[in-house]
Amino acid sequence: MLMDRDREAATETDMVDPAFRADVLSGLAARPRAIPARWFYDRRGSELFEAITALPEYYPTRTERAILAEAAPAIAERVGAGRAVVEFGSGSSAKTPLLLGAVAPSAYVPIDISGAFLRASAAALGARFPGLPVHPVEADFMRPLTLPRSIAGTPRLGFFPGSTIGNMGPQAAVGLLAAMADTLGEGALLLIGIDRIKSPTVLVPAYDDAAGVTAAFNLNLLHRINRELEGDIPVDRFRHVARWNEAEARIEMHLEAREACRFTVAGRAFQIGAGETIHTENSHKYGPRDARLLLRAGGWQPRAEWTDAEDRFALLLAEA
Numbered sequence: 398m399l400m401d402r403d404r405e406a407a408t409e410t411d412m413v414d415p416a417f418r419a420d421v422l423s424g425l426a427a428r429p430r431a432i433p434a435r436w437f438y439d440r441r442g443s444e445l446f447e448a449i450t451a452l453p454e455y456y457p458t459r460t461e462r463a464i465l466a467e468a469a470p471a472i473a474e475r476v477g478a479g480r481a482v483v484e485f486g487s488g489s490s491a492k493t494p495l496l497l498g499a500v501a502p503s504a505y506v507p508i509d510i511s512g513a514f515l516r517a518s519a520a521a522l523g524a525r526f527p528g529l530p531v532h533p534v535e536a537d538f539m540r541p542l543t544l545p546r547s548i549a550g551t552p553r554l555g556f557f558p559g560s561t562i563g564n565m566g567p568q569a570a571v572g573l574l575a576a577m578a579d580t581l582g583e584g585a586l587l588l589i590g591i592d593r594i595k596s597p598t599v600l601v602p603a604y605d606d607a608a609g610v611t612a613a614f615n616l617n618l619l620h621r622i623n624r625e626l627e628g629d630i631p632v633d634r635f636r637h638v639a640r641w642n643e644a645e646a647r648i649e650m651h652l653e654a655r656e657a658c659r660f661t662v663a664g665r666a667f668q669i670g671a672g673e674t675i676h677t678e679n680s681h682k683y684g685p686r687d688a689r690l691l692l693r694a695g696g697w698q699p700r701a702e703w704t705d706a707e708d709r710f711a712l713l714l715a716e717a
């Protein structure tokens with residue numbers, strides 16, 4: 398999930414994203430303090446996220462890839478040939494070749510907010526699947542969007558891997574699923590990756606790895622604030638915290654102040670007490686029934702489901 402490379406390019410020419418500024422200032426002033434996770438993904442944050450996906454403790458990426466590789470023939474049978482595959486938040490499109498190789502699509506439409514990265518990965522996929530029309534769409538899939546005219550009338554298969562849906566609260570997730578159903582149209586299918594609820598002994602290390610990569614990913618947000626919003630947050634006085642919230646069935650990431658400190662961001666003064674936190678991410682997990690209910694609430698009928706032997710992660714196929 399590489400979202401903000403273009404934004405970073407803009408900051409290199411001294412432009413500040415007003416939405417970043419607004420989210421940070423209101424998030425630091427709010428109680429509890431919270432900054433949306435989308436701001437993790439500047440260039441460094443995107444690199445750190447890629448590193449996270451290869452960590453031994455971070456099971457979702459490799460588990461989903463293994464499920465996809467094994468289930469590809471069954472998925473192809475259910476999906477049939479000739480659909481246009483529309484990938485939401487395509488990022489590095491790392492799992493896409495497995496799907497495209499199996500379902501014989503008529504076109505591939507990657508959607509991503511990062512134009513430069515989108516074009517690079519679209520070109521790589523085009524080279525790998527010569528003859529497959531690739532139509533990249535540079536857009537924020539969280540907002541209403543229009544698909545290219547070239548796939549008008551073609552049945553669609555939406556692809557939303559990685560359990561990115563988990564980074565939204567259930568209500569926002571339902572809203573996004575409904576918007577995807579609208580975008581993809583009648584008769585569409587959706588293949589979505591959803592992370593399962595499991596023991597905190599597995600979940601917490603996945604978000605607090607021994608090598609400290611996830612800690613660096615979380616703390617990078619403070620470095621980004623300092624760099625882009627003229628902040629002087631003493632980053633070394635904060636530590637990364639990952640905790641399982643049982644009631645909400647989610648991993649929460651926080652930045653906790655080790656000691657009380659004062660700092661300024663964009664000319665505004667803030668203070669934080671020892672042990673207080675800035676909430677930076679939620680990663681919701683779903684049981685089998687929860688996942689199906691979520692899809693139904695978003696206007697999708699679950700049709701098939703594939704998991705790994707330990708039921709850590711699930712790929713669900715649903716119909717609009």
Ligand code: AVI
Pocket residue numbers: 398449457559560561562563564603604611678679680
């Ligand atoms: C992008 N998203 C699905 C990741 C997750 O697992 O919630 C983001 C992440 N945060 C820390 N590690 C990975």
